[in-house]
Amino acid sequence: MAAMAKQNSSSLSARFSRWRGWVQTTFLAVWLMPFVKLHNICGPVFHCYACPLSTFACPIGVLANFSAIHVVPFLALGTLIAGGALFGTFFCGWVCPFGWLQDMLAKIPTPRFRIPHWLGYLRYGVLLGMVFIIPFLYGEGHPLFFCRQCPAGALEGAIPNVVQLALAHQPVVWPSVSKIVILALVLSAMLFTQRPWCGVFCPLGAIYGLCNRVSAVFLRVNQTTCTSCALCKRTCRYDVVPFESSSDTRCNRCLECTRCEAITVDSILSRGKTPSAGDAPTAESCDIRKS
Amino acid sequence: MASMVETPARGSRFRVIAATLLVLCAAALLVYGAGFHKPSVLTERTVQEPPKSVTPASDVQMPGFLLPKASKPRTSTETVQIALSESAMVEDITIGGLTLGPDGKVKRTYSGAAPAVACPT
Numbered sequence: 001m002a003a004m005a006k007q008n009s010s011s012l013s014a015r016f017s018r019w020r021g022w023v024q025t026t027f028l029a030v031w032l033m034p035f036v037k038l039h040n041i042c043g044p045v046f047h048c049y050a051c052p053l054s055t056f057a058c059p060i061g062v063l064a065n066f067s068a069i070h071v072v073p074f075l076a077l078g079t080l081i082a083g084g085a086l087f088g089t090f091f092c093g094w095v096c097p098f099g100w101l102q103d104m105l106a107k108i109p110t111p112r113f114r115i116p117h118w119l120g121y122l123r124y125g126v127l128l129g130m131v132f133i134i135p136f137l138y139g140e141g142h143p144l145f146f147c148r149q150c151p152a153g154a155l156e157g158a159i160p161n162v163v164q165l166a167l168a169h170q171p172v173v174w175p176s177v178s179k180i181v182i183l184a185l186v187l188s189a190m191l192f193t194q195r196p197w198c199g200v201f202c203p204l205g206a207i208y209g210l211c212n213r214v215s216a217v218f219l220r221v222n223q224t225t226c227t228s229c230a231l232c233k234r235t236c237r238y239d240v241v242p243f244e245s246s247s248d249t250r251c252n253r254c255l256e257c258t259r260c261e262a263i264t265v266d267s268i269l270s271r272g273k274t275p276s277a278g279d280a281p282t283a284e285s286c287d288i289r290k291s
Numbered sequence: 292m293a294s295m296v297e298t299p300a301r302g303s304r305f306r307v308i309a310a311t312l313l314v315l316c317a318a319a320l321l322v323y324g325a326g327f328h329k330p331s332v333l334t335e336r337t338v339q340e341p342p343k344s345v346t347p348a349s350d351v352q353m354p355g356f357l358l359p360k361a362s363k364p365r366t367s368t369e370t371v372q373i374a375l376s377e378s379a380m381v382e383d384i385t386i387g388g389l390t391l392g393p394d395g396k397v398k399r400t401y402s403g404a405a406p407a408v409a410c411p412t
Contacts, residue, residue, distance in 0.1 A: 039381070039382045039386075040379060040382040041381070049385040057381050057384070061384070061385070065389070066380075066384070070391060070395070071330050071397065073324075074321070074324030075325060077320050078317045078321035078324055079317075082313075082321065085317060211313070213306075213309075214305075214313060215306075216314070218306065268303070
């Protein structure tokens with residue numbers, strides 16, 4: 001009965017989560033301003049600055065390029081650490097334009113497959129290898145330099161630029177084949193699994209995911225009201241078990257799990273009554289974990 | 292209700308401290324990057340050499356004789372080292388405007404006004 005009551009209950013964050021698609025779409029207007037170019041400022045989301053409409057500079061592109069010229073990117077690092085420390089992967093779930101694209105494609109009714117957990121560690125390999133180490137050692141000319149293979153760059157920068165040049169009857173500069181192949185593969189994967197780019201490759205998601213554990217705004221599991229009904233687990237599309245780890249690095253903070261009243265959005269500024277045993281319930285209180 | 296306390300839990304206390312430290316660290320990075328970090332960048336500058344002046348042999352000009360025309364001002368490029376703010380470097384990066392030279396110094400790939408070409412990749 002308690003579980004039924006929780007399913008029927010609807011917290012503020014759960015009601016807000018139904019508007020997530022609209023919030024993401026609204027933020028597109030921030031990232032895609034045709035007449036505003038603030039390319040000297042790093043944005044907090046994954047969006048290629050080669051896009052003709054881009055407003056801000058892509059933080060991952062800046063990190064990779066600064067690594068290639070052996071200069072420490074204080075502004076990009078500051079932006080990412082500030083964003084991660086404050087909101088964690090809320091940026092991925094609510095603000096990122098590439099995440100929005102994946103969520104839109106996820107609305108197409110196709111069979112969905114789960115991504116194995118271990119593939120999530122590839123993100124850290126991409127971050128360390130393609131964003132920091134390879135650019136630092138071999139420069140921007142190396143084929144594994146992140147921007148040379150980035151599907152967001154292909155979709156938002158390379159293809160629009162090819163179209164622009166063709167329409168202007170100028171010689172077309174074709175993007176590399178590998179970049180287009182990777183884009184095609186990622187777009188195809190979006191049709192058959194939830195956010196494949198975020199879950200497996202996104203270096204920005206890797207940074208924000210790590211920050212989930214310490215972010216100022218976070219998901220709290222109230223163990224006194226959690227009955228281990230696993231509603232949160234069933235609603236999560238990213239294979240996260242919120243009542244076990246509400247600060248999982250794979251969590252996109254889409255807030256679908258807050259349909260259960262035991263999970264709420266909280267912040268370090270709230271000084272109200274908090275559970276005394278941390279965010280997660282104990283193993284003894286979770287029947288589902290035992291089974 | 293007995294398990295509810297008024298103070299944040301131990302895990303939450305760690306979160307408060309860690310988030311606060313990270314935000315302060317980020318603020319310091321942003322302030323330093325925006326205000327004080329100005330790496331040296333080599334850039335080419337176009338220099339206009341003054342035209343060679345043509346002085347007549349004397350103040351009195353012989354009628355019927357034309358003085359030679361003054362030569363056109365010549366331009367040349369010279370490489371200078373400038374301190375570029377980090378935000379300007381970020382903007383240059385977005386157009387593929389900075390590269391690392393073989394001597395290990397950062398160089399601008401263009402001179403004069405920034406090209407409209409976007410990312411070279």
